Amino acid sequence: MSAVPDVNHVESAGSADSPDSRDAAGGGGSIQRGPVGRLVSAVGSGVVQLFLVIVAIFWLVPSFGLLIASFRPESDNSTSGWWTALTKPAQLTLENYQNLLQNGAITHSFLNTVYITVPATLLVIILASLAAYAFAWLDFPGRDWLFILVVGLLVVPIQVALIPVAQLYGTLGIFGTRLSVILFHVAFGLPFAVFLLRNFFAGIPRDLLEAARMDGASEWTIFRKVILPLGLPAIASLGIFQFLWVWNDLLIALVFASSDAAPLTVALQSQVRQFGANIDLLSSGAFLSLIVPLIVFFSFQRYFVQGVMAGSVK
Amino acid sequence: MAEVRLDGVGKVYADGTRAVTDLNLAIAEGEFLVLVGPSGCGKTTALRMVAGLEEISEGTVTIGDRVVNRVPSRDRDVAMVFQSYALYPHLSVRDNIAFGLQLRKMPKDEINRRVQRAADILGLTDHLDRKPRNLSGGQRQRVAMGRAIVREPQAFLMDEPLSNLDAKLRVQMRAEIARLQRDLGVTTIYVTHDQTEAMTLGDRVAVMSKGILQQVDHPQSLYDHPANLFVAGFIGSPAMNLMRGRLERDGGLALVLGDQRLEVPDTALRDHPGLEDHLGRDLAVGIRPEDMDDADLSDGSHNVLTSRAELVEAMGSDVMVHFTVDAPRVDPGDSDDTELEVEAAPGLVGGDGGRTIVIARCNPRTTAQVGEPVRIAVDTSRLHYFDPASGQAIGYRAPESTETDTRKEA
Numbered sequence: 001m002s003a004v005p006d007v008n009h010v011e012s013a014g015s016a017d018s019p020d021s022r023d024a025a026g027g028g029g030s031i032q033r034g035p036v037g038r039l040v041s042a043v044g045s046g047v048v049q050l051f052l053v054i055v056a057i058f059w060l061v062p063s064f065g066l067l068i069a070s071f072r073p074e075s076d077n078s079t080s081g082w083w084t085a086l087t088k089p090a091q092l093t094l095e096n097y098q099n100l101l102q103n104g105a106i107t108h109s110f111l112n113t114v115y116i117t118v119p120a121t122l123l124v125i126i127l128a129s130l131a132a133y134a135f136a137w138l139d140f141p142g143r144d145w146l147f148i149l150v151v152g153l154l155v156v157p158i159q160v161a162l163i164p165v166a167q168l169y170g171t172l173g174i175f176g177t178r179l180s181v182i183l184f185h186v187a188f189g190l191p192f193a194v195f196l197l198r199n200f201f202a203g204i205p206r207d208l209l210e211a212a213r214m215d216g217a218s219e220w221t222i223f224r225k226v227i228l229p230l231g232l233p234a235i236a237s238l239g240i241f242q243f244l245w246v247w248n249d250l251l252i253a254l255v256f257a258s259s260d261a262a263p264l265t266v267a268l269q270s271q272v273r274q275f276g277a278n279i280d281l282l283s284s285g286a287f288l289s290l291i292v293p294l295i296v297f298f299s300f301q302r303y304f305v306q307g308v309m310a311g312s313v314k
Numbered sequence: 315m316a317e318v319r320l321d322g323v324g325k326v327y328a329d330g331t332r333a334v335t336d337l338n339l340a341i342a343e344g345e346f347l348v349l350v351g352p353s354g355c356g357k358t359t360a361l362r363m364v365a366g367l368e369e370i371s372e373g374t375v376t377i378g379d380r381v382v383n384r385v386p387s388r389d390r391d392v393a394m395v396f397q398s399y400a401l402y403p404h405l406s407v408r409d410n411i412a413f414g415l416q417l418r419k420m421p422k423d424e425i426n427r428r429v430q431r432a433a434d435i436l437g438l439t440d441h442l443d444r445k446p447r448n449l450s451g452g453q454r455q456r457v458a459m460g461r462a463i464v465r466e467p468q469a470f471l472m473d474e475p476l477s478n479l480d481a482k483l484r485v486q487m488r489a490e491i492a493r494l495q496r497d498l499g500v501t502t503i504y505v506t507h508d509q510t511e512a513m514t515l516g517d518r519v520a521v522m523s524k525g526i527l528q529q530v531d532h533p534q535s536l537y538d539h540p541a542n543l544f545v546a547g548f549i550g551s552p553a554m555n556l557m558r559g560r561l562e563r564d565g566g567l568a569l570v571l572g573d574q575r576l577e578v579p580d581t582a583l584r585d586h587p588g589l590e591d592h593l594g595r596d597l598a599v600g601i602r603p604e605d606m607d608d609a610d611l612s613d614g615s616h617n618v619l620t621s622r623a624e625l626v627e628a629m630g631s632d633v634m635v636h637f638t639v640d641a642p643r644v645d646p647g648d649s650d651d652t653e654l655e656v657e658a659a660p661g662l663v664g665g666d667g668g669r670t671i672v673i674a675r676c677n678p679r680t681t682a683q684v685g686e687p688v689r690i691a692v693d694t695s696r697l698h699y700f701d702p703a704s705g706q707a708i709g710y711r712a713p714e715s716t717e718t719d720t721r722k723e724a
Binding site: 205207208210211212213214215216217218221225226229230 | 365366367386387388389392393394396397398399400401402403404413414417418461465
């Protein structure tokens with residue numbers, strides 16, 4: 001449920017940036033044109049910018065409404081729409097967040113989310129990058145068949161695995177624990193992760209690996225000192241994706257996590273009432289759930305730098 | 315520094331393709347050996363086998379007194395300069411150069427000392443903290459050299475290190491590599507397809523074709539005494555003119571090329587033992603463009619080919635005059651190259667109807683005009699004779715020892 005405002009927010013942040021860059025590009029291109037051409041291109045880029053702003057606002061409104069609602073007392077939320085806060089800002093309060101943070105069930109489930117998401121992300125990155133290096137650069141018998149198998153696993157839907165895995169967990173005696181949720185996420189995150197990283201690693205010039213080999217590097221050193229730093233853009237994107245998936249997951253947690261191990265998504269879902277009475281808890285909870293992925297996204301997105309490879313060969 | 319030996323080395327790929335056949339080479343300590351040949355001749359494969367980047371299918375490779383067939387690259391103690399430079403893009407120039415030393419856990423101050431020295435030699439001192447992407451092509455090439463130098467390895471292996479540079483920079487870096495190698499005295503194997511690089515850099519040059527070593531010798535000897543048709547056609551620019559002719563004794567010796575006759579001095583029989591057996595029979599004759607000139611400008615030579623100029627190329631210092639001779643062309647077996655030529659000038663090359671396009675390097679004062687008759691004097695004491703069946707040079711003697719220190723005088 002927090003997935004919707006979350007994605008919206010990220011998207012709108014992206015499109016809010018683009019008018020600036022458009023403007024810069026348009027200004028650079030119009031230098032050689034005459035006054036009429038400049039007017040046309042100015043009007044044209046104005047229209048484009050206006051359009052983008054409207055789209056951005058359109059996208060932002062639901063999240064924005066939820067944000068405002070999370071700052072309004074329950075009494076106001078049940079009697080008037082969130083937009084009244086725009087004219088009467090006095091009704092805004094931090095009370096909902098104070099209540100939320102004092103709610104033991106919510107804070108416990110928030111910590112559960114962290115305890116599940118961080119290992120599930122790190123494990124996938126570590127295992128997938130090692131496997132991807134082997135698939136991309138090491139010769140071993142059956143390599144191609146194994147990789148085809150990994151790609152094939154991409155199409156297995158989660159739903160068909162729920163019951164058999166639940167039975168397996170029952171036999172192992174880990175059903176209902178955080179570990180069971182983590183393992184499921186890792187297992188279903190790996191095929192895509194291996195596929196993504198393998199294809200990226202395979203694009204690293206062979207000469208670089210050979211140069212490292214000549215310089216005296218073992219396979220492990222090549223992986224650590226050449227492949228990992230160069231694969232950082234792919235690893236960062238994988239990390240962000242996997243983090244978001246696990247953080248926002250409801251289905252897997254709902255099936256496998258007992259109430260003690262339940263993450264925030266499950267805790268919030270259990271608060272949903274038929275007549276939407278506790279919007280104060282849900283809206284602030286959703287934003288609590290949203291803020292961490294945003295921090296993760298913005299702190300890793302700088303690794304999406306284009307042209308990291310430039311200057312290595314040729 | 316060490317001697318590098320290849321004994322009966324061969325390479326067969328998994329799909330059955332044979333890249334190198336029975337390669338025997340001994341590169342003396344401190345020697346600069348250039349492997350040259352057209353693309354696909356196996357020279358890079360040979361180098362990569364020495365480097366350990368390619369498995370050795372047959373024979374042995376020895377570095378120093380250690381057979382390295384089963385030794386991984388990282389333990390062979392050789393440094394390689396790649397055609398693409400292969401610099402680590404995420405590391406600064408300093409760290410790129412120091413990478414191999416850091417892996418060997420060398421003390422910090424020793425690393426710094428060596429990096430500094432290499433940077434001084436290569437003029438990279440001001441760029442040590444930059445990333446490779448901020449360097450020009452020439453500078454990147456130098457960093458790649460630096461990375462090899464600091465290792466102070468047993469041998470340098472260079473795989474077409476200059477082919478990504480523009481022409482001017484290439485000449486400049488060529489001189490620098492020659493100077494560096496001489497100063498450092500490290501055994502070097504250098505792979506190139508550029509015969510100018512091969513001739514100018516190598517103490518000795520090994521010519522390869524289709525995975526087979528054709529000839530190894532000093533650059534000048536390769537030019538003066540090519541062992542076979544391939545080497546004759548490959549070394550020298552423009553290439554040696556090769557055509558079918560007959561040597562006859564008619565009072566003195568005479569070379570018959572179609573309907574033209576050239577007098578040949580009797581010393582030819584002494585210089586080319588075995589040539590006598592070919593008298594009166596067809597053989598392949600090679601004439602270097604440099605051994606011909608405009609007859610009107612040379613002093614009274616009567617060994618003259620007459621024809622019509624088909625193309626006149628003014629190079630400034632020389633004028634290349636193309637003309638036809640009524641003798642069938644001989645293919646040097648350098649199929650790659652000739653195909654290229656045919657594509658470039660379909661009307662000119664090729665021996666259709668038993669005619670050969672001959673190129674003469676003439677004095678720039680020549681008055682030859684396209685379409686006009688020309689008289690070209692030939693220095694018949696410098697002709698090359700090849701057995702048309704085997705393609706081997708008649709009377710060729712391989713140098714007695716290829717393992718002595720053959721360093722050029724500076």
